Every structure is written in C-alpha cells, then in structure tokens.
Amino acid sequence: MKICYINFNLNNPRDQITLRGLKENGVSLLEISDCTPGWRKYVTIAKSYRAHRKECDVVMIGYAGSVLVIFMSLITRKSIVYNSLANFLDSMIISRRNGSYLSLSTIWYYAVEFLAFHMASLSFLECQSQKxxxxxxxxxxxxxxxVHFVGTDDKQFCFDSTVKKLKEFTVMFRGMFLPEAGADVVIRAAKELEHEGIRFRIIGRGLLQRKIEELIQKLKPNNVEFITERLPIEILRDKMLECHLSLGQLAKHPRVHTTIPHKAFESMAMKLPYLTGENKGVMEVLKDGQTCFVVPPGDHFGLARKILEISKQPEDLERISENAYRLYLREFTPKILARKIVEEIEFR
Known part of the structure; x- marks a missing residue:
C-alpha cells in the first residue's frame, strides 16, 4: 500500500507520530505539504499530488486538515482518509472560546467540519467520546x-533510569494553559501543600497564562517552580523525569470528556505515575488504581489530599507507573497504533 499523506504542515506531533508508525509498518508514503500564506499553497499541493497520483492507493489528510479534505475531494476520485483526531468546533469554540455558539466563526467551523467528515471515506478520532x-x-x-488513539513520540518522551529523581517529592504539571487543563486547580492545591514538603513544577504557556500568573502573585505559594519558556526537548524530558508524579487535565470542563492529552501517553512511556481528573476521554485508556490515580475534577482540596496521600505510598507509585508503562508498550506505541490504521484502511 502507498499512501499520499497531505497537510499544510506535517511537523506537528500528531502527524509525526502517525507517519513514523506507518513507516515502521512498511507503508510507502508520499508526503506533501505547503504552508505558504494564501491560496498558492493549494496550487502547490494540487500540482504535487497530480504529479504522483498514479503511484498512490489512498489519500490521507493530516491533523486539523478539514479544508484540505474538501479541497482534495474536488480533484481526486481516490478514497480520502481523514486523520482528524479532534474537531475545530471542540478545540476552537468549546476550549479556546474563539466565538460564541452563534457567531460567524462557529458557523464557519461547523460548516467546514460537516463537509469534511461527510466527504471523507473514513475519519479517525482520538477517543470514543470524541467519536x-x-x-x-x-x-x-x-x-x-x-477511533485512533494519538500516542506519543517515545523516541523523545522515553524512560531513562539514569535521570535521578529530585530529593523532595515533586509534582509535574505540563501543557498549554487552556480552560480544560486546570492549571488554576494545581496552583490552589500547591498552596494547600506548601508546608508539607511537596513541590510543584509547572511548565506551560498559552491562553490563560496571564490569569495563572496573577493567581500565583495573589496566593504566593513558596513551593512552585513556574516555567513558561519553550525548552529544548532533551531538557524538558529530563525535567519531567526528575519528578515523582505527573498531572493530567484537572478542570471541570466539557472538553476533558472528548480528548486525551498528549501527556497521558507521554507519562506512560516515561514510566511517570499519572494523576488525572476523572473524565470519559482518558478513562478509555487508563483505570483508576491500576494504571493511574483519579480525583474529582475542579476540586483543589481533593487534589491536595490525593497528592499528599500518594507521596507517602512509594509502592503504589511504582506499581501504577509500571502497569501503565507495560500497557503503553503493549498497545500504544506508534507502530502498534499505525498498524490499526492500516488494518482499518485495508478492511474498507
């Protein structure tokens, strides 16, 4: 099988994970991308595709490429597979609030996604609740x-036994400061634990960064390390591995139920015990008390109590992280996930 894989930018993590997995399964790939501003990129993509269309069996459109699904439907008769993983309405309106539910931007996102999902022969989404x-x-x-789980790039986010843990019990929170992330819940929990010998390392930036910084200034927790600059992957990985516990999405927000954050799979691959707010998305992959720890969403008191409890149970930390690591190797490596994509396409 030869797949023509197209997106405006193929360097995003979701597409890179899929491309690597497909290659590891022996799939021949023709990669086409162009992110030139304006309409010229469509001309470039069309020319590149037409020059090689006879070589390809399937056209696959990458992450967030809804417009490209519509465009390619106009110039090819081949089956189009859309590796969507999420949808714009969920990520841009429900999460980032880029418009009200009746705004022109919402209508635009809905129309584009509606056409893309109907025009594609097959679409992949990141979890059953998203589907x-x-x-x-x-x-x-x-x-x-x-359903196609996202996974992670385990060549970058991998377990390394040579990286030593910090002396004090340290909790890692990493990711974009979006409403569903719950960074504010983490800050408030840190304040509750500032005299318990527990430290927090927060690495992130984004939409709610100013509000998070204002909250830190207001509460002044003395046990928080706050990092907002973009770190080289090697430094980021080591800073994560130095910690004893990794935090997932903790807000009480509708989007936590329709997505699984990258850091869930990263934590599994790095053998970092993972604590998340209870939600439908991540619970499709992990189980409380077996491969992760779970707390009620949006409850910083409950989060603080759980972290304090976990910090005193090193055996449970080791057991949970080992179980999750084995689960990752068994079901969620890029090669295993891409094999399921190939099987699904061939079945159709």
Missing part, C-alpha cells in the same frame, strides 16, 4: 468514523 460527539453533532454515519 460520539462528532456523530451526534455533524450527523455522520458512525461506520465512517474510527
């Missing part, structure tokens, strides 16, 4: 949607 949302919201036949 349920898309089927309901965009009136798509559920048989045209398949």
């Amino acid at each position: 349920d949302m898309v089927v309901r919201l965009f009136k798509v036949n559920h048989k045209k949607i398949s």
Whole structure:
C-alpha cells in the first residue's frame, strides 16, 4: 500500500507520530505539504499530488486538515482518509472560546467540519467520546468514523533510569494553559501543600497564562517552580523525569470528556505515575488504581489530599507507573497504533 499523506504542515506531533508508525509498518508514503500564506499553497499541493497520483492507493489528510479534505475531494476520485483526531468546533469554540455558539466563526467551523467528515471515506478520532460527539453533532454515519488513539513520540518522551529523581517529592504539571487543563486547580492545591514538603513544577504557556500568573502573585505559594519558556526537548524530558508524579487535565470542563492529552501517553512511556481528573476521554485508556490515580475534577482540596496521600505510598507509585508503562508498550506505541490504521484502511 502507498499512501499520499497531505497537510499544510506535517511537523506537528500528531502527524509525526502517525507517519513514523506507518513507516515502521512498511507503508510507502508520499508526503506533501505547503504552508505558504494564501491560496498558492493549494496550487502547490494540487500540482504535487497530480504529479504522483498514479503511484498512490489512498489519500490521507493530516491533523486539523478539514479544508484540505474538501479541497482534495474536488480533484481526486481516490478514497480520502481523514486523520482528524479532534474537531475545530471542540478545540476552537468549546476550549479556546474563539466565538460564541452563534457567531460567524462557529458557523464557519461547523460548516467546514460537516463537509469534511461527510466527504471523507473514513475519519479517525482520538477517543470514543470524541467519536460520539462528532456523530451526534455533524450527523455522520458512525461506520465512517474510527477511533485512533494519538500516542506519543517515545523516541523523545522515553524512560531513562539514569535521570535521578529530585530529593523532595515533586509534582509535574505540563501543557498549554487552556480552560480544560486546570492549571488554576494545581496552583490552589500547591498552596494547600506548601508546608508539607511537596513541590510543584509547572511548565506551560498559552491562553490563560496571564490569569495563572496573577493567581500565583495573589496566593504566593513558596513551593512552585513556574516555567513558561519553550525548552529544548532533551531538557524538558529530563525535567519531567526528575519528578515523582505527573498531572493530567484537572478542570471541570466539557472538553476533558472528548480528548486525551498528549501527556497521558507521554507519562506512560516515561514510566511517570499519572494523576488525572476523572473524565470519559482518558478513562478509555487508563483505570483508576491500576494504571493511574483519579480525583474529582475542579476540586483543589481533593487534589491536595490525593497528592499528599500518594507521596507517602512509594509502592503504589511504582506499581501504577509500571502497569501503565507495560500497557503503553503493549498497545500504544506508534507502530502498534499505525498498524490499526492500516488494518482499518485495508478492511474498507
């Protein structure tokens, strides 16, 4: 099988993980991308595709490429597989609030996603709850949607026994400061634990950064290391591995139920015990008390109590991290996940 894989930018983590996995399964790939501003990129992509279209069996559109699904549907008769993983309405309106539910931007996102999901022969989404949302919201036949977990680049985010843990019990929170992330919950929990010998390392930036900085200034927790600059991957990995516990999404927010954050798979691959707010998305992959720890979402008191409890149970930390690591190796490496993509395409 030869797949023509197209996106405006193929350097995003989601596409890179998929491309690597496909190559590891022996799939021949033609990669086409162009992120030139304006309409010229469509001309470039069309020319590149037409020059090689006879070589390809399937056209696959990468992450967040809804417009490209529509565009390619106009110039090819081949089956189009959309590696969507998420949808714009969920990520841009529900999460980032880029418009009200009746705004022009919302109508635009809905129209583009509606057409893309209906025009594609098959679409991949990151979890079952995301699939349920898309089927309901965009009136798509559920048989045209398949679940494909995102995974992680385990060549970058990998376990390394030579990296020593910090002397004090340290909790890691990493990611974009979006409403569903719950960075404010972490700051408030840190304040509750500032006299318990527990430290917090927060690495992130983004939409709510100013509000998070203002909260830190207001509460002044003395046990928080706050990093907002972009770190080289080697330094970021070591800073994560030095910690004893990794935190997931902790807000009480609708989007936590329709997405699984990268750091869930990163923590599994790095053998870092993972603590998350209870939600439908990540619970499709992990189980409380077996491969992760779970707390009620949006409850900083509950989070603080759970962290304090966990910090005194090194055996549980080791057991949870080992179980999750073995689960990752068994089911969620890029090669294993991409094999399921190939099987799904061949089955169709």
